[in-house]
Structure formats: structure tokens, C-alpha cells
Amino acid sequence: MNLKIAIQGIKGSNHHQVAKEYFEDDSQLVECMSFDFLVDRLLDKTADVGVMAIENSIAGSIIPNYALVYHNNLHIIGEHYLNINHNLMVLKGQGIEDIEEVRSHPMALLQCKEFFKDYPQIKMVEDVDTAETAKCIQEQKLKNVAAIAPRVAAELYDLNIVAPEIQTIKNNATRFIIVKTKNKELPKSEINKASVRFVTGHKRGSLAAVLNVMSDCRLNLTKIQSLPIIETPWKYAFFVDVTFEEYEYFEKSKSLLNIMAEDFKVLGEYKNARI
Amino acid sequence: MNLKIAIQGIKGSNHHQVAKEYFEDDSQLVECMSFDFLVDRLLDKTADVGVMAIENSIAGSIIPNYALVYHNNLHIIGEHYLNINHNLMVLKGQGIEDIEEVRSHPMALLQCKEFFKDYPQIKMVEDVDTAETAKCIQEQKLKNVAAIAPRVAAELYDLNIVAPEIQTIKNNATRFIIVKTKNKELPKSEINKASVRFVTGHKRGSLAAVLNVMSDCRLNLTKIQSLPIIETPWKYAFFVDVTFEEYEYFEKSKSLLNIMAEDFKVLGEYKNARI
The missing domain is CATH 3.30.70.260 (ACT domain)
Structure with a gap:
């Protein structure tokens, strides 16, 4: 039986990337719009386990998630570090010179602003999510539009990474915790x-x-x-x-x-x- | 001579609200798109003083701002606490029953989701900024659209608050710091x-x-x-x-x-x- 893994965001997000790296099998993902929603999916048993960002070397602790773990009696059964890489991706067949507009989360745009100084023709447009834009480019076959998203989004939505790791600070490790409603009994020696x-x-x-x-x-x-x-x-x-x-x-x-x-x-x- | 105060965001934002409460005169505001931009305005002397959110009882510390203060040798010369209130506002002449759509920052929407459970006809739409939506409603005379924003936004953009303080957690105090490039010499006794x-x-x-x-x-x-x-x-x-x-x-x-x-x-x- 496959493990049902709740992630924050949609497939192609950083949470998906973590699920892919941490678990052997990430075939059963439960996409959650928010961390509150993710916790609800654990409590109502729609998901077996959840992946939650908890702290970031740039942005610090994600305090509401500590509070969620505490107030809902969740157990941290593991942790995983992911280096958040922002990759510039477009429809296949398009190149960096075709990009007129890049859409992403304000934080992602901010972390990549140095890169775009060399491409003044590219307009930076704020959007709500990173993976969402990647999905949208593929679904609507959007030309001249780029997304900034993790590598898994390019694979999933069949996009072409025209510039990998364009963020200014290269070591942006984010710590994720793996949570369950019940404590996993690891042997004490581990x-x-x-x-x-x-x-x-x-x-x-x-x-x-x-x-x-x-x-x-x-x-x-x-x-x-x-x-x-x-x-x-x-x-x-x-x-x-x-x-x-x-x-x-x-x-x-x-x-x-x-x-x-x-x-x-x-x-x-x-x-x-x-x- | 009026003090030039750099705020993050546009007029009508929470940073504006703080400037209004902390300083006697907030007539000379420098609107900044980001905290990085705000620091640049202090360093190039476009602004005399800056207002920066630094921690929040819900969301925790805003670590990048600590880093900005540290790396740019800014001095914290004061602090101010603001209770972040989300007020539902619309064009004058409109009532709560006219609202078909509310647009705001995802975090603001999340903090008010309990309130909207009683209004299932209102669609929640994610937007990049809170004050920006208020401004947009007035400029484009948008009917049937509501913003969630601080009180100062309603005053500034001449909107009608149809429901004040609609956030679930009423005590959401955010701490702001007042920064300068030079340390203000307060008397030691103060x-x-x-x-x-x-x-x-x-x-x-x-x-x-x-x-x-x-x-x-x-x-x-x-x-x-x-x-x-x-x-x-x-x-x-x-x-x-x-x-x-x-x-x-x-x-x-x-x-x-x-x-x-x-x-x-x-x-x-x-x-x-x-x-």
C-alpha cells in the first residue's frame, strides 16, 4: 500500500521535491492549499504523513508551523534539508531570448533579481505560487512567459530549464519536517x-x-x-x-x-x- | 523640515499606519517596494528614517530584516507595536451584501477565513498586496469587490469599512523597528x-x-x-x-x-x- 503524503502546494513545488527525496515512493501525493489544510488531512486520515517547511536559512523559522505541530499534537518523525534552487523554465522550443515576462512568487523574484539585471527586457510579474506558473505555462502553452520553480516542476510539466539556480544566494537550505499523528517508534539507538x-x-x-x-x-x-x-x-x-x-x-x-x-x-x- | 520616512509598501499599508502612529508628521512618505529597497533609500539619503516590520506574534521573526540591519550597519532607534487589524472595505455606497469577491494577500485571507464561512457567496481571491487592492478599488471604482486592509487605507482611498477587525486571532501584535544610518543619541536615562x-x-x-x-x-x-x-x-x-x-x-x-x-x-x- 502506498503511503499517502500530504504536501503544501501543488505537484512541482518544493514540498513535492522533498517528498521525492525523502520517501521511496511519492506516487500518492495529497496537494494542500495551506499548512492548516495539510494538518486537517492528517487529522481526518486522508493522508498518512505530511511534509512541512519549518525553517529557512534566509527567512528564519516558520513559526505558525511550530504552533500547528504543537496545538494538533503532531509528532515530528524526521527531517530533511533541501537547497531551494530557483530554475528559470519555459516551454520546450523556447529559449532565454524569447522570454518577455517571468512570473513567480515575490520572494522568488527578489532572490533572483541580480540575475535579471542582465536581462532588462524581461518583465518581472508577481504571482501567488511558483509551481502553479509552471503548470499554467504548459496547460495554456504560454509562449514568451517563464516560471521560476524547482527542478521537479520542469520534469512534471515538461518545461525546459534555460538557466538553472539563478538565485543570488546559492546556499538557501530549507529544513522540512516530516509529521504524523502518531509517533514513529524509531529504535532508541537511531x-x-x-x-x-x-x-x-x-x-x-x-x-x-x-x-x-x-x-x-x-x-x-x-x-x-x-x-x-x-x-x-x-x-x-x-x-x-x-x-x-x-x-x-x-x-x-x-x-x-x-x-x-x-x-x-x-x-x-x-x-x-x-x- | 519634514522627516522623510521610508515605509515598506504603499500608502495605506500597515507600515504607513505605524509611521502615522509613531511620528508626529507623516506627510513625507517614501514608498518602497521591498525591504532591500527601503534600506537603499536610507543609504542614498533619499529617506531620513525607515519603518520595518521585525516580528509578529503569529508569524515570528522576519529574519531577513535582522540581517539587513546588521549587514548595512543600520541603528535601531526605536520600536512600535501595531495590532494588525484586517478591515473589510468597499466603495462608498456599497454594503457587505454587494460583495462578490474579496481580494487580498494570501496571509490576510487565511487569517480571516473563519469570518468568510458565514458569507459563502464571497469568493476569496489571492492578490499580492493589501493596500494595493484598496487603492485599485477606488481608482477603478470597482463595485462588488472588497479589500482587506488597515484602517489607514480606508481613510486614504475613501472606502467604507463594512466589517472591522475580521481576523480570527484578535491580538496579532506586530513589532516594527525604526531604523537610521546613524544612532540617535537618546539620553542614557531614557x-x-x-x-x-x-x-x-x-x-x-x-x-x-x-x-x-x-x-x-x-x-x-x-x-x-x-x-x-x-x-x-x-x-x-x-x-x-x-x-x-x-x-x-x-x-x-x-x-x-x-x-x-x-x-x-x-x-x-x-x-x-x-x-
Whole structure:
């Protein structure tokens, strides 16, 4: 039985690219218009597993997705890093000199603006999605129009990449998490990373105290993000990712943090995708 | 002489709303298509001061803006909190029953989707900007079309708010920073907040050590955000905001952190806008 994988966006998007790279079989995709919609598909069991962007080396954390994982009791069962590449693509038979207009998401256009300085004849037009434009070019056989999209979109919609990786910053790694409604039981020996959330009050040094415990338990912090708790002034929630060599180190810190921090919750225990 | 204020977006945007609330005189606005463009206007002296969204209680930190402040040596001279209100507006003479289509930014539509469940006849159409739609409705006298935009847009483009504050989460406070190329010399007695950036290596407990110093110096942490340093694995930059009762507390911690942390930099010293 094929795994039903919920992705944000349509086929040909970066989320599709991740599904393709992470799973052996990406034949059963559930396209979701938004991350909220994606979570609903997991909860109503239309999909077995979901792929969600969670942080980006340029744009930072995608906080609403942390909140979605937390509030819907999802479990992070894995992670995947994708270098976001913006490829310029057109209908087959067309070349870069035929392009009069490039349509893409404002963020993608911004990240490629240096490239287009050499092509002043190409008009940059803002659009809602990247893969959507690629699909539209093929369906409507649009000439003189280019899309900026991931490689998988060119394959899927049979377009020609006339310039690959046109973004200015070449290393734009985005971290995606793989989520489920149930925690996958990886053998403890394979778990070397975890995501947790906790709350501290506005007492000076309360975060430092928690981090000292983590450090004493030999956990390495790879990410920290504070978030004010809405309608509770001076209280902060922290989303923290840690890596460790032995699962028992993490187990020890869990029992301590359960006592020390408020609302301590493990969002997922999984295998570090960065070596 | 009027202050030339650079805002992201056009008149009628949330950035305009902030300029209106923060400055006595907002008559000289410089509309900027992007945050990069806004910084360029400060550097080439077309504008004296800039208004930049920096974090949001729903969406989290706007990391690229931290990077812009840091890399361009801008100074944060103040901050302002705005509760982002989405107001449904139409041409004067029209009512909510006349609306066939609402156009707005995907994020604004998402935040208001609960409201529109009661109005299934209204089609939701994604658009690139919020204020832009309001402007367009007035210029083209568009009937049966509504915009979701801040209050200032209704005033400016002479539209009628048929439903105020239609977003589901009512407290969506966004923090904006006021930036300049030169640091404004506030008297030390008025400074009680600062934004700093520093780097730590992948040594276990290095962040905890820095936070311990801050805590010892009686600084309160109001925000922390880690960011991997592109192309330098295992090194992290931290953006931290602190508040303090006495400026001398901060001065003392500065001299310690200059020694302890790598690349320690003060991004701004200013007055806390939250009381």
C-alpha cells in the first residue's frame, strides 16, 4: 500500500521535491492549499504523513508551523534539508531570448533579481505560487512567459530549464519536517535529535537555567526560538532543537526539564539529517 | 523640515499606519517596494528614517530584516507595536451584501477565513498586496469587490469599512523597528532596551554561558532567535533583545560580552515601547 503524503502546494513545488527525496515512493501525493489544510488531512486520515517547511536559512523559522505541530499534537518523525534552487523554465522550443515576462512568487523574484539585471527586457510579474506558473505555462502553452520553480516542476510539466539556480544566494537550505499523528517508534539507538517546547516565566535567568541543564546533560543546541505567548505578557514559549550522542542523555534531561520548565513537551524524537 | 520616512509598501499599508502612529508628521512618505529597497533609500539619503516590520506574534521573526540591519550597519532607534487589524472595505455606497469577491494577500485571507464561512457567496481571491487592492478599488471604482486592509487605507482611498477587525486571532501584535544610518543619541536615562547580535561556536553550553552573564548583569531577555551562519556549519548567530532598569547594567554586560562572545554587536539602544 502506498503511503499517502500530504504536501503544501501543488505537484512541482518544493514540498513535492522533498517528498521525492525523502520517501521511496511519492506516487500518492495529497496537494494542500495551506499548512492548516495539510494538518486537517492528517487529522481526518486522508493522508498518512505530511511534509512541512519549518525553517529557512534566509527567512528564519516558520513559526505558525511550530504552533500547528504543537496545538494538533503532531509528532515530528524526521527531517530533511533541501537547497531551494530557483530554475528559470519555459516551454520546450523556447529559449532565454524569447522570454518577455517571468512570473513567480515575490520572494522568488527578489532572490533572483541580480540575475535579471542582465536581462532588462524581461518583465518581472508577481504571482501567488511558483509551481502553479509552471503548470499554467504548459496547460495554456504560454509562449514568451517563464516560471521560476524547482527542478521537479520542469520534469512534471515538461518545461525546459534555460538557466538553472539563478538565485543570488546559492546556499538557501530549507529544513522540512516530516509529521504524523502518531509517533514513529524509531529504535532508541537511531534517535540523535529532538524538538521540544517549554515555557518560562519572566524571572531573570530562567532560560539560562534550562540551558544549563541541557548543557550538563550533554545536549547540543542547534536551534532556539522564543515566542511571546499571546495574551500572556512576559511569558515566553521556546522552541528548541537539540542533538545528542546517546539517547540516554536526552532521557535524563527530559526528566529534569519536566520538573524545571513549565509545559515541557517533546514534539519529536528523530534522526539528525545533517551529518 | 519634514522627516522623510521610508515605509515598506504603499500608502495605506500597515507600515504607513505605524509611521502615522509613531511620528508626529507623516506627510513625507517614501514608498518602497521591498525591504532591500527601503534600506537603499536610507543609504542614498533619499529617506531620513525607515519603518520595518521585525516580528509578529503569529508569524515570528522576519529574519531577513535582522540581517539587513546588521549587514548595512543600520541603528535601531526605536520600536512600535501595531495590532494588525484586517478591515473589510468597499466603495462608498456599497454594503457587505454587494460583495462578490474579496481580494487580498494570501496571509490576510487565511487569517480571516473563519469570518468568510458565514458569507459563502464571497469568493476569496489571492492578490499580492493589501493596500494595493484598496487603492485599485477606488481608482477603478470597482463595485462588488472588497479589500482587506488597515484602517489607514480606508481613510486614504475613501472606502467604507463594512466589517472591522475580521481576523480570527484578535491580538496579532506586530513589532516594527525604526531604523537610521546613524544612532540617535537618546539620553542614557531614557534607554531601557537594546538589540544585540553575537556568534557562538558549537561548544556545548556556550549560549548558556552568555545568558548567565546577561542574567548576572540584571538584563531581562525579551527575545532570542538563533540563525545558522550560512556556509559555516555549527556556528550560530543569535539575535537577542534585552530590557533593563538602569543603562549601567547594560554597559557592564557589553564590556563582558565583547570579550566572551564572538562578533558581539549592538544593533540599537532605545526605549522599550511595551510598558
